Amino acid sequence: MRHPLLLGLALLAAVVLVSCGGDGDGGEGESSLEQALRRMVLQVEDLPQGFAQGDESLITNEELASSSADPEAREALLESWGRLLGYEATYDPTEAASEGSADGVAPVQGINVSSSLYRTKEGASLSFADAVKKAEETDWTGNYAGLRDFQQEEVDASGLADEIVWLRFSGFQPVEGGPDPLVTDDLIFFRVGQERGFLLVRANSTEAEGRQSIRPTVEQWLRALVQNVEEVLAEPGFEVEEE
Numbered sequence: 001m002r003h004p005l006l007l008g009l010a011l012l013a014a015v016v017l018v019s020c021g022g023d024g025d026g027g028e029g030e031s032s033l034e035q036a037l038r039r040m041v042l043q044v045e046d047l048p049q050g051f052a053q054g055d056e057s058l059i060t061n062e063e064l065a066s067s068s069a070d071p072e073a074r075e076a077l078l079e080s081w082g083r084l085l086g087y088e089a090t091y092d093p094t095e096a097a098s099e100g101s102a103d104g105v106a107p108v109q110g111i112n113v114s115s116s117l118y119r120t121k122e123g124a125s126l127s128f129a130d131a132v133k134k135a136e137e138t139d140w141t142g143n144y145a146g147l148r149d150f151q152q153e154e155v156d157a158s159g160l161a162d163e164i165v166w167l168r169f170s171g172f173q174p175v176e177g178g179p180d181p182l183v184t185d186d187l188i189f190f191r192v193g194q195e196r197g198f199l200l201v202r203a204n205s206t207e208a209e210g211r212q213s214i215r216p217t218v219e220q221w222l223r224a225l226v227q228n229v230e231e232v233l234a235e236p237g238f239e240v241e242e243e
Contacts, residue, residue: 033117034058036232037087040115040195044091046224051091051111059086059116081126082119089113108214112200113225121194125163128191131198132165135189140169147171147183151211157219161190161197161226170211179206186218192229199225 030038037058044053061078064086068074091111118124144150150171157166167187172180181204188199201218232238 033085034087036238037085037115037117038089039232040117040197040229041087041089041113042091042111042199042221042225043228046221046228047091047111050094051108052094054090054092054110056089057087059088059114061085078127080123082123083127084117084119086114086116088115107203107205108217109202109204110200111202111221112198114198115229116196118194118196121162121191124191124194124196127196128163128189131189131196135165135167135187144169144171146173148174148180155186155215157188157190157222160219160222161192164188164190166222168211168215173204181206182211184211184214186214188218188222190222190226192226193233195229195233197225197229 044051061075061083062071064083065071065075065078089112091113093108093110116124116127118127140152141150148171150169153168155166155168157164165188168184169187170182170184173183174180183204184202186199186201186203190197190199199218199222201214201221203214205213
């Protein structure tokens with residue numbers, strides 16, 4: 001069953017780093033910055049068997065700002081924060097994972113993860129605060145108006161990153177015939193040093209697992225994601241420089 005909240009996810013594309021554009025083909029000609037960004041997201045081996053990488057792209061400041069109401073001003077703001085480049089990737093379930101074989105958790109419909117690097121920790125922190133502010137100002141109840149018993153909550157994730165906000169949105173999608181599936185979106189904004197990241201996990205299930213059933217799995221993936229970032233930043237000789 002496809003996730004029903006395309007409008008809400010389209011809004012997320014503007015709120016976080018996920019925007020179309022950029023060269024998604026990795027290769028020997030990539031700079032060390034581009035290679036580092038690719039390693040600062042979830043990797044296929046971090047996920048259960050049954051997930052495959054989907055779309056990916058490297059995102060420049062110009063491309064990111066292009067969806068703004070004032071692209072020139074937005075690009076100037078990104079430059080003032082010292083944003084160098086971003087990268088995003090999606091992971092989609094195979095047929096086996098869609099049928100609920102992914103470690104017995106609520107079937108995951110999709111994963112979106114992104115990373116961006118800044119010249120300084122302060123710049124990354126300003127970017128993090130901007131993303132959280134936009135999320136706080138979003139009318140999530142309106143965006144999820146099609147769900148029954150909609151709930152919005154903030155999950156305590158303190159200590160998992162230098163700065164982090166984990167939001168969960170859940171509710172039941174009315175369908176004709178059979179039980180209404182429980183839809184769950186976990187949105188996680190975080191910062192580690194000079195990197196600002198984002199993780200979105202979308203799931204739905206007709207089983208009676210409850211709204212918290214997928215939390216341990218999402219936290220496991222989040223910890224793996226943060227570890228990937230920390231390992232790259234800690235590498236000897238790593239420098240956040242534009243190439």
